[in-house]
Structures are given as structure tokens and as C-alpha cells.
Amino acid sequence: MNSLQALSDRWGTNNLAAAGALATALYAWRLYSIRQANKDLPPHVPYTNPILGSTLDYMHAPHEWLAKNFDKYGPVMRASLFGREQYLIDTPLIPDAMKHKNFNSEQGANAIQFLDVLVGLAVDYHMEDGQHLVLKALNNRMEIFVERIRPYISLMLDEKVGRKSGPVTVEDPFKLIRSMIAQAMCDNFVGKSLGRDPEMIHVFTHVTDVVAALATAGASSMVALIVPGFRRWYANYMVNNRKILKPYTDILIRKLTPEIEARVALRQSCGTNELEWEGSKPVDVLQTILDDRNIDLTNREAALARIGEVNNLLLFLIFASVHLTSVHITWMINSIALHTECHEELLKELKLVLASHGGVLSDEALRNMPKLDSFMRETFRTRFDCIGGSQRIVQEDTLLEGKYLLPKGALLNPITFRAHQNPGHWPGREDVMEFQPWSHEEPSSRTSPAYLQFGLGRHACPGRFLAVNEAKLIVSYLLGRYDVKLKEPEKGVVTPMPAFTFSIAPTSAIVLTPRDEKDALVLL
Numbered sequence: 001m002n003s004l005q006a007l008s009d010r011w012g013t014n015n016l017a018a019a020g021a022l023a024t025a026l027y028a029w030r031l032y033s034i035r036q037a038n039k040d041l042p043p044h045v046p047y048t049n050p051i052l053g054s055t056l057d058y059m060h061a062p063h064e065w066l067a068k069n070f071d072k073y074g075p076v077m078r079a080s081l082f083g084r085e086q087y088l089i090d091t092p093l094i095p096d097a098m099k100h101k102n103f104n105s106e107q108g109a110n111a112i113q114f115l116d117v118l119v120g121l122a123v124d125y126h127m128e129d130g131q132h133l134v135l136k137a138l139n140n141r142m143e144i145f146v147e148r149i150r151p152y153i154s155l156m157l158d159e160k161v162g163r164k165s166g167p168v169t170v171e172d173p174f175k176l177i178r179s180m181i182a183q184a185m186c187d188n189f190v191g192k193s194l195g196r197d198p199e200m201i202h203v204f205t206h207v208t209d210v211v212a213a214l215a216t217a218g219a220s221s222m223v224a225l226i227v228p229g230f231r232r233w234y235a236n237y238m239v240n241n242r243k244i245l246k247p248y249t250d251i252l253i254r255k256l257t258p259e260i261e262a263r264v265a266l267r268q269s270c271g272t273n274e275l276e277w278e279g280s281k282p283v284d285v286l287q288t289i290l291d292d293r294n295i296d297l298t299n300r301e302a303a304l305a306r307i308g309e310v311n312n313l314l315l316f317l318i319f320a321s322v323h324l325t326s327v328h329i330t331w332m333i334n335s336i337a338l339h340t341e342c343h344e345e346l347l348k349e350l351k352l353v354l355a356s357h358g359g360v361l362s363d364e365a366l367r368n369m370p371k372l373d374s375f376m377r378e379t380f381r382t383r384f385d386c387i388g389g390s391q392r393i394v395q396e397d398t399l400l401e402g403k404y405l406l407p408k409g410a411l412l413n414p415i416t417f418r419a420h421q422n423p424g425h426w427p428g429r430e431d432v433m434e435f436q437p438w439s440h441e442e443p444s445s446r447t448s449p450a451y452l453q454f455g456l457g458r459h460a461c462p463g464r465f466l467a468v469n470e471a472k473l474i475v476s477y478l479l480g481r482y483d484v485k486l487k488e489p490e491k492g493v494v495t496p497m498p499a500f501t502f503s504i505a506p507t508s509a510i511v512l513t514p515r516d517e518k519d520a521l522v523l524l
């Protein structure tokens with residue numbers, strides 16, 4: 001019995017040993033094949049934590065982590081960050097990565113910002129279609145839109161800050177800016193009457209709260225850092241199961257229905273007279289969407305049947321136009337309040353422009369403000385809080401510069417602020433991060449490989465002309481009427497963590513002191 005037991009024990013031990021050897025060989029083979037498969041790929045930043053990859057190291061000191069590893073591994077490196085492998089791209093490859101035809105920007109945005117979940121774009125409509133929609137709806141009619149935006153800015157400043165009393169502290173400048181932008185956009189998007197509807201304004205102001213919160217949801221929670229796809233799953237769950245966007249889309253649909261009916265009635269009243277219809281139809285984003293999607297306004301039922309599609313496109317454009325613009329303008333105000341030494345020069349330019357344009361900041365007047373353009377470009381160049389925004393998914397194996405292999409399916413993350421800091425782009429500067437407000441000659445909306453705040457190439461932001469005009473208007477009204485300072489200047493310089501999702505506005509409070517009547521500029 002004992003010898004049988006010993007035999008069986010030996011068999012068991014032998015089997016175990018054999019199984020162990022087999023597992024080790026398989027593991028070694030697996031490692032070898034991974035290494036073989038990856039040997040031509042860009043270097044992978046090594047990490048010791050098998051679950052979190054490099055995420056904690058990165059989060060500890062993002063700028064330093066990126067700089068150190070780009071120095072070591074070159075302009076393309078792979079890293080395990082936030083639950084997935086990313087290909088991080090530095091200069092000089094950033095422009096190629098952003099513009100290459102093999103790299104898809106919409107899939108990139110869906111992967112990181114899950115735009116598809118959030119706005120549920122109609123299946124035959126793509127993010128890049130936004131280019132021609134924004135061009136048709138806004139850029140081709142900038143003069144009209146600037147005329148419409150201006151009074152809101154003036155009115156809202158009077159309402160929220162006032163002109164005659166002493167200093168006013170704006171504790172949360174982002175909220176003030178966003179309410180101005182939302183109000184101005186609402187009018188331009190859905191027409192004068194609906195544009196003043198408090199519920200509509202509420203949607204324009206707050207829907208991006210939900211979206212931005214979702215996009216960053218759990219970004220710092222452990223689960224999100226470990227589990228690939230957790231944030232996407234969470235967004236899907238919140239949108240589709242918990243219906244967090246529904247209160248907003250319900251309002252949009254409820255309010256759009258009578259508006260579309262009114263446009264049907266107007267269209268029907270013109271009968272077959274196309275010229276009359278062209279001359280009488282509203283000039284706003286809603287109408288551009290209706291035209292662009294060939295929605296038949298001669299037929300009430302057919303038009304209303306497509307209201308969901310209109311709603312999705314509006315939501316997409318609200319999202320694109322309110323949040324980022326408000327964040328960037330808050331950065332501008334922060335920069336203005338911080339650099340009080342620049343006020344005199346900016347005010348001098350503003351006075352000249354007003355004098356030569358009859359006291360009116362028209363679209364043309366705004367194009368003639370090179371000092372403000374330079375100041376804005378320098379502000380955007382030096383604030384590098386967000387490294388997301390221009391992600392791409394590789395569609396087929398692609399060699400960049402003949403040597404960097406980017407395989408099909410890879411997620412590319414061009415680290416755009418690295419281009420803004422690259423000394424090669426700013427010859428003659430001793431310290432590239434020193435704020436030099438008058439150092440740019442190009443308008444702040446013009447993209448270049450050294451200035452990527454609005455992207456680059458065919459996917460560059462089409463809304464940048466509008467965004468820059470809004471920023472110029474708000475800065476001009478503020479500076480023209482108030483002395484603008486930071487409440488706590490020592491807290492003015494903010495170096496936020498480069499997030500992988502959305503930009504975040506600075507939170508420093510500002511103090512607005514109305515200028516004496518003799519100093520205040522008259523802005524109509």
C-alpha cells in the first residue's frame with residue numbers, strides 16, 4: 001500500500017513538475033512571441049505595476065514624466081496609461097500624427113471622450129461633417145453673428161457685475177463667462193424668440209456640465225485607472241440606463257417642436273416661391289441643420305419625424321461650442337487679470353479700433369486687433385492643461401518618417417503642449433515658457449505646427465473663428481469698462497495636470513472695479 005502510495009505521489013509530483021515546466025515554456029514562448037511581434041514597434045515605457053502600468057508615475061508629475069521619457073525613448077513611445085496602451089507622440093511627429101489620412105479622428109474622440117455615447121450622432125453623420133456645418137451655419141455669416149453676440153455680452157456684464165458701484169469680486173469667472181456664451185449661442189442657434197426662452201438657455205448652459213462630468217467621471221477613481229473601458233462603460237450606463245441627458249433632450253424636443261412647426265408654416269406660406277422663402281427664412285444654426293439634412297419643411301409630419309436627428313446635431317454643436325469656448329475665455333480673463341502690465345497697450349489698441357469703426361466692435365473691427373491676438377495666442381500657447389483633444393486611431397499599419405511603425409488599431413495621443421514648449425519652434429527665446437505677450441504676428445485663430453490649441457489640418461476646429469471673436473468681445477468689454485485684477489495674484493499662475501479628457505478652467509477669483517466715467521470706453 002505504502003509503495004503504491006509512493007508511486008502515485010511520485011506520479012503526481014512528476015505530473016506537477018511536468019505541468020509546471022510546460023506552463024513555464026508556454027509563458028516563455030508567449031513572452032518571446034510578444035517580443036517578436038513588438039520588436040518593430042516604438043519602445044514601451046517600462047512599468048513595475050502590472051495593473052496600473054505607468055498611470056501613477058504619470059499622475060505624480062505629468063510634465064516631468066513626459067519630458068523624461070520622450071528624452072529617453074524618442075518622439076513616439078508606447079505607455080500603459082489609464083487602463084490602455086497609448087502611443088504618445090512628441091514633436092516633430094505631432095503634425096503628421098494629426099494630419100495623416102490613415103489616422104481617424106472621430107474614432108480617437110470616441111475612444112477617449114466617447115462622443116458617440118454622449119451625443120449619439122445619427123449613423124450617417126460624422127464629426128468631420130461638423131466642418132462644413134459650422135462653415136455654412138456660422139463662419140460664412142460671422143458679421144451677423146458678431147452683431148448678435150455683442151449685446152448679450154454688454155447686457156450680461158451690466159446684469160451680473162453692474163457699472164456704477166465699487167469693486168465686484170467674481171468668485172467663479174467660469175460661471176459668468178459660460179452664462180454669456182450660452183446665452184449668445186442660444187440666440188444664434190435657434191433664433192431670437194426661442195433663443196430667449198429660459199429653459200432653452202438652461203439647456204445651453206448646463207448640458208455640458210453633465211457631459212464634461214461624465215467624460216471625466218471616475219478618471220481619478222481606482223476602477224477607472226485599472227479597468228480598460230470602464231469610463232466608456234460608465235458613460236454608456238449613465239446615458240442609456242440612468243438617462244442623465246434625457247431632461248435636456250426632453251426640453252430640446254419639446255421646444256423645437258413648435259419652432260419647427262412655425263418654420264413649416266412660414267415655408268408653406270411661401271408656396272412655390274423659392275426666392276421668397278430664401279429671403280424670409282431664419283438665419284440661424286437650426287435652419288442650416290434643417291437645410292443641410294434636406295428636411296422637408298413643406299410637410300409638417302415629415303419634418304417632425306426627423307426631430308431626433310435635429311436634436312442630436314444641435315446637442316453636438318452645443319457641446320462643441322459652449323464648454324471649450326467658456327473654458328478658454330476664462331483662461332484669457334485669468335491671463336488678463338494676471339498681466340496688469342499689458343492693460344495699457346491693450347486699451348490703446350481698443351481705443352484706436354473703436355475710433356476707426358464708429359465705436360462698434362464689428363467682425364471687421366475684431367480682425368484688426370493684432371495686440372489682443374498676440375496676447376491670446378501667447379496665453380493659449382503657455383497654458384498646457386490638456387493633452388487630449390486630437391487623439392487618432394490608426395486605420396492601417398503606417399510608418400511615420402519611414403521608421404516609426406504605428407500599427408492598425410493603435411490609439412495615438414499627440415501631446416500638443418510639447419509643441420508649444422519646443423525651443424526649436426521659438427528661436428531666440430531663452431526661456432520658452434516665459435510669457436511674451438507681443439511676440440506673435442499671426443491671428444490667434446491661425447493654426448500652425450507650433451500652435452495647436454485648435455488642432456491642425458483638415459480636422460482643425462472649424463469653430464475657432466467664432467470662439468476667438470467671442471473671446472475678443474468679452475475681453476474688450478471687460479477691459480473697456482473695468483479695471484481687471486486677480487483677487488489673489490499669488491494664486492494666479494496655475495499649472496494644472498495635463499488631463500486626458502477635457503480642459504478645465506482656472507478657478508481664481510477676479511475683482512472688477514468699474515472705471516471712472518472719464519476713463520471708461522464707450523462700447524456700443
Ligand code: HEM
Nearest residue numbers: 127128130320321324325328389390454455459461463467
Ligand atoms: C476656444 C474654443 C475651442 C477650442 C479650444 C476648440 C478646439 C478644438 C480641437 C482641438 C478640435 C480637434 C481637432 C483635432 O481633432 O485635431 C476641435 C474640433 C472641432 N470643433 Fe472646436 N474648439 C473650440 C470651439 C469650437 C466651437 C465654438 C465650435 C462650433 C461652433 C467647434 C466645433 C468643432 C467641431 C465641429 C470639431 C470637429 C472637427 C473635425 O473633426 O473635423 N469648436 N475643436
